[in-house]
Amino acid sequence: MSHRHLNSRRVLFALAGLLLINSQLGTKYATAVGGPLAAMLDTVLGPASFIIGGFTQKIRQPPGPLRYDNDRDLAVVIADRDKALVLVEELRSRVQPLEEEVARLKRAREHFDYSGVRIVDARVLSFNDSHTNPILTIDRGSRDGIGPRMSVELDSNLVGIIETVGPRTARLRLLTTEKAFRVRITPADPDAPVYQLEEIIHRRPDRQSYQLDVNRNGPGAVGDYAFLADDTRVFPDESRSRIVGRVSKIEDLPQDPLLKRLVIRPTLPLTRLAKVSVLVPVASDEGGGL
Amino acid sequence: MNWLIFGLAAYLLIALESGLGTLLSGTGLAPSLTLILMVFIGLGGAPMTVAWAALVLGILVDLQPTTGAEAILGPAAAGYLVGAYAVIQLRHLLFRDSVLTLAIMVFVVGLFVNLTEVAVYSFRGLSFLAADPMEGWSAFDQLARRFVQLISSAVFALPVGWLLFRLKPVWGFGAGVRAERMY
Numbered sequence: 270m271s272h273r274h275l276n277s278r279r280v281l282f283a284l285a286g287l288l289l290i291n292s293q294l295g296t297k298y299a300t301a302v303g304g305p306l307a308a309m310l311d312t313v314l315g316p317a318s319f320i321i322g323g324f325t326q327k328i329r330q331p332p333g334p335l336r337y338d339n340d341r342d343l344a345v346v347i348a349d350r351d352k353a354l355v356l357v358e359e360l361r362s363r364v365q366p367l368e369e370e371v372a373r374l375k376r377a378r379e380h381f382d383y384s385g386v387r388i389v390d391a392r393v394l395s396f397n398d399s400h401t402n403p404i405l406t407i408d409r410g411s412r413d414g415i416g417p418r419m420s421v422e423l424d425s426n427l428v429g430i431i432e433t434v435g436p437r438t439a440r441l442r443l444l445t446t447e448k449a450f451r452v453r454i455t456p457a458d459p460d461a462p463v464y465q466l467e468e469i470i471h472r473r474p475d476r477q478s479y480q481l482d483v484n485r486n487g488p489g490a491v492g493d494y495a496f497l498a499d500d501t502r503v504f505p506d507e508s509r510s511r512i513v514g515r516v517s518k519i520e521d522l523p524q525d526p527l528l529k530r531l532v533i534r535p536t537l538p539l540t541r542l543a544k545v546s547v548l549v550p551v552a553s554d555e556g557g558g559l
Numbered sequence: 560m561n562w563l564i565f566g567l568a569a570y571l572l573i574a575l576e577s578g579l580g581t582l583l584s585g586t587g588l589a590p591s592l593t594l595i596l597m598v599f600i601g602l603g604g605a606p607m608t609v610a611w612a613a614l615v616l617g618i619l620v621d622l623q624p625t626t627g628a629e630a631i632l633g634p635a636a637a638g639y640l641v642g643a644y645a646v647i648q649l650r651h652l653l654f655r656d657s658v659l660t661l662a663i664m665v666f667v668v669g670l671f672v673n674l675t676e677v678a679v680y681s682f683r684g685l686s687f688l689a690a691d692p693m694e695g696w697s698a699f700d701q702l703a704r705r706f707v708q709l710i711s712s713a714v715f716a717l718p719v720g721w722l723l724f725r726l727k728p729v730w731g732f733g734a735g736v737r738a739e740r741m742y
Binding site for chain 1: 571577578607614618633634680
């Protein structure tokens, strides 16, 4: 065995040993080397990830092809067209309340507090599919004034918080990573009796939704909104009163018939976002200003 | 081995892997293209070259963590090194120039890689070590998810491997590789 080969083997084993020791250190020390290197890698991978990520986002939901045989009878085609028109009308009637709700939410957005923050729009470069801790990488970093623990949202819906930051990229931890936090539940239906239920919601085993057990005869209905409470200690102050999710269903609790369980799901498809907005506090952003 | 080609291939495959992660999000089917690359090099490279390439790829995987937002160097690097050792030991028994061999080896070697990686992460939860336990960590859950991902990787190894084998001449794997041993 040559001298060079022997040295190479020694260096390899020493490096492997160091890495193994590093993997068993506390998170603060274990990430001391990995953090900056990861930020560098994100920056280097940025252009390619952006191109491939954008391409995959485009092909993810391809429009369905219209298949129609050319040899069909005209009467059948006309009958099919009439059926389609009925379906279109039905869809329109379903879309109308949704459009009204969107308009109401847009009006409501004016009431969200954006004072003292600068909104930095970012594109999602990649999504790391992990059951325990899904991560989004975005194309904005410390050069854009982004720092750790900043709030990330989209159209006033909370997405998560910034975890690590590189010069041109940042990784954010999704909202659903948090086990429990305090929310304020309010009715979505403007005609419903006004109430505000402020409680701590707990993450369900599916890690994609939250639950809250309330009095069976108490408030809480499907469609109700869950806003982040003001005194949350989990998320930064800028994310107060942002939409966390909506009550998607109500479950019975056989072991306790006096209670019902509200299941709250995030309003956004968190793992399929193409863009997000980072709320940069103006005080921490030297070049800031609304 | 031509390390420039290795760098280019690693860059493209890692970028593609993150893109596929976006495409297949939520399905758990996002393949590990770096594992395919490691096994491909393992089938053709000199033992020490394979070990170094595996270590580099393992570190790159560690820098793109799937278990937490913070990059902890070590678990995947150790896993890939164990995987490299496994592929070097097993490759003498195989017909190396077949895409099917690559796909099967991706699955087999992936078992070693993932078992090692999950074990290293799980050790962090032991009370007598300084490390903090991983939040929400469940070794069984991880193994189940990684097993599904391995099947996906083995399937993806067929087209990716076909492409890699077509480009094999530019990799510059030496002719005297087969006689060498790592230990």
